[in-house]
Amino acid sequence: MMLEQPAPFWVDKSLGEMTPDEWESLCDGCAKCCLEKLEDPDSGEISFTDVGCGLLDVDACRCTDYSRRARLMPDCQRLTITNVGLFKWMPKTCAYRLLSEGKDLPDWHPLITGDMDSVHRAG
Numbered sequence: 343m344m345l346e347q348p349a350p351f352w353v354d355k356s357l358g359e360m361t362p363d364e365w366e367s368l369c370d371g372c373a374k375c376c377l378e379k380l381e382d383p384d385s386g387e388i389s390f391t392d393v394g395c396g397l398l399d400v401d402a403c404r405c406t407d408y409s410r411r412a413r414l415m416p417d418c419q420r421l422t423i424t425n426v427g428l429f430k431w432m433p434k435t436c437a438y439r440l441l442s443e444g445k446d447l448p449d450w451h452p453l454i455t456g457d458m459d460s461v462h463r464a465g
Contacts, residue, residue: 358423368437370461373403
């Protein structure tokens with residue numbers, strides 16, 4: 343008899359119930375949150391530019407000083423459960439945004455594939 347596997351934490355828990363480690367693991371490493379964004383004043387549509395934060399390592403798609411990013415870059419917006427309104431500025435594939443909208447993670451998400459590079463192979 344096979345035992346039923348427990349549901350993954352992101353299915354069982356709300357964003358507000360997650361531990362700090364679970365919260366951080368939602369990041370797929372796309373680095374789009376580190377790009378400058380523009381909002382169309384008429385439509386509200388968000389566009390991502392090719393201009394990245396000064397701390398962004400474009401090859402690794404990671405912050406070079408993640409733990410001090412907010413101090414070093416005052417414009418850096420740290421996503422938390424208390425600022426869910428910022429999620430609209432995240433890409434439509436962002437796990438934080440998807441889960442806050444009641445949607446599932448995409449099949450290529452590193453939490454599903456077990457591979458941090460799966461986000462880059464997915465495009």
